[in-house]
Amino acid sequence: MKKHFFALALAVLLLICAVPAQALTGxxxxxxxxxxxxxxxxxxxxxxxxxxxxxxxxxxxxxxxxxxxxxxxxxxxxxxxxxxxxxxxxxxxxxxxxxxxxxxxxxxxxxxxxxxxxxxxxxxxxxxxxxxxxxxxxxxxxxxxxxxxxxxxxxxxxxxxxxxxxxxxxxxxxxxxxxxxxxxxxxxxxxxxxxxxxxxxxQALTVRQAADRLTAAVFQLSMYAEAKGYNLDEPDSTASGFFISGDGLAVTNYHAIRGCSAGIVTLISGEQYPVEKVLYYDEGIDIAVLRIGTKSITGVKTPSFVHLEMAARDTLRVGDEVYTIGSPLGLGLAISTGIISDVSRVVSSYDAPCIMSTADISQGSSGGALLNVYGQVVGVTSGAFVFGNNMYLAVAIDPVLAADLTVEGQTLDQVKQFEASQTKNAA
Structure with a gap:
């Protein structure tokens, strides 16, 4: 019997206020x-x-x-x-x-x-x-x-x-x-x-250390199907993503940007930066590499972004502890922990085997980081089996390791128009 799974839907952005925390006893x-x-x-x-x-x-x-x-x-x-x-x-x-x-x-x-x-x-x-x-x-x-x-x-x-x-x-x-x-x-x-x-x-990080040191490298991604929504600051969907270089290269799922003309990333600090280009994407693998502008939407240029190191799938073993960081339900960044259940799970709707783990992810976590205990990103959180327990899926980061990221790239709208033309021609 064919197993059913869902690609994480992109949640509507919800704004919440952060309350200053007091120092914990001790x-x-x-x-x-x-x-x-x-x-x-x-x-x-x-x-x-x-x-x-x-x-x-x-x-x-x-x-x-x-x-x-x-x-x-x-x-x-x-x-x-x-x-x-x-x-x-x-x-x-x-x-x-x-x-x-x-x-x-x-x-x-x-x-x-x-x-x-x-x-x-x-x-x-x-x-x-x-x-x-x-x-x-x-x-x-x-x-x-x-x-x-x-x-x-x-x-x-x-x-x-x-x-x-x-x-x-x-x-x-x-x-x-x-x-x-x-x-x-x-x-x-x-x-x-x-x-x-x-x-x-x-070298090995506890969950708390990973949260303290790495959350700044992950962001919430607000996507806009049309320029009108962007101008009105009314996102059509939200997802997650993370930086892989200090000058603004970032990774997310392809389905997080599919059909969209513009995007904004929001850091843990509250700062917002525009999505400028798509340098690489693969719909079948469900992965995309973006170039994020280094000038915020308020016009302030950043000297650098905190970013994550990458490690290939073959560094993983079943039973390894892993962490995820993303923006579930668009409520802001959150971290979870689990273990690797399968390093190469074949799933019908993906062109490459997925990494399966027990680290919780939810709607809006699409494009978030799956990390090993050394703080290296090994996968991009993407989906889960609907009728399974703790069966969460991530696509391996390997295609990004092999991709040529020196290309000029295309705007989100150019990718949208090209994919629409391909669909039309195929029909």
């Missing part, structure tokens, strides 16, 4: 312990106290492995309110342009550091400038670059500060693969042995 202490082992935090943790601007300056200097540079720095500062323990650090972060004062001669040393100020300082420390982001959107930009992974309040407690900083250890410096953790060790502030003891360089 998270701040655990983060402080990690930073203490790395020689970044010293002394009492006091995780429930407000984090001051002076404390944030000291933390930034240590995080950058720049204590020796700060000690030698002779930059003049106009501030008259800096305690002795923070003078060198404040002088350095001010000279580097990471953190300024609250008035002309006041650093605001005892004031609570705002989340916005600390995110801006972190991004500047990583080499990003005013041409990359503005102070006003520093939180969204930090989310965009996977430096932070959750919402904080307006100001940070010391526990929040430590937690946010630990999450930023894997952030890469601009135009570099080197991370904050790498430079921290290279500077001699922390040791590689300590990082290994703390399992900070473990």
């Amino acid at each position: 998270e701040g202490t655990r983060a402080a312990q990690t930073l203490s082992a790395l020689n970044v935090v010293r002394g009492a943790y006091n995780v429930n106290d407000p984090a001051t601007r002076a404390q944030a300056a000291v933390l930034l200097v240590r995080l950058a492995g720049a204590e020796k540079s700060a000690a030698a720095d002779r930059t003049h500062t106009p501030f008259q309110d800096v305690p002795a323990y923070a003078v060198q650090s404040v002088r350095y972060v001010y000279g580097q342009g990471w953190l300024g004062g609250v008035t002309g001669n006041t650093f605001g040393a005892s004031q609570a550091i705002t989340t916005r100020s600390y995110c801006a300082a972190l991004m500047r420390m990583l080499g990003y400038t005013g041409s990359d982001f503005s102070y006003e959107n520093s939180i969204a930009f930090a989310r965009h670059m996977a430096v932070i992974s959750r919402n904080y309040g307006d100001t940070l407690t010391r526990g929040d500060l430590f937690e946010l900083t630990v999450g930023a250890l894997y952030a890469a410096y601009k135009n570099s693969d080197g991370t904050i953790l790498d430079r921290l060790i290279a500077s001699g502030t922390a040791s590689a042995a300590t990082a290994d003891t703390l399992s900070l360089y473990n």
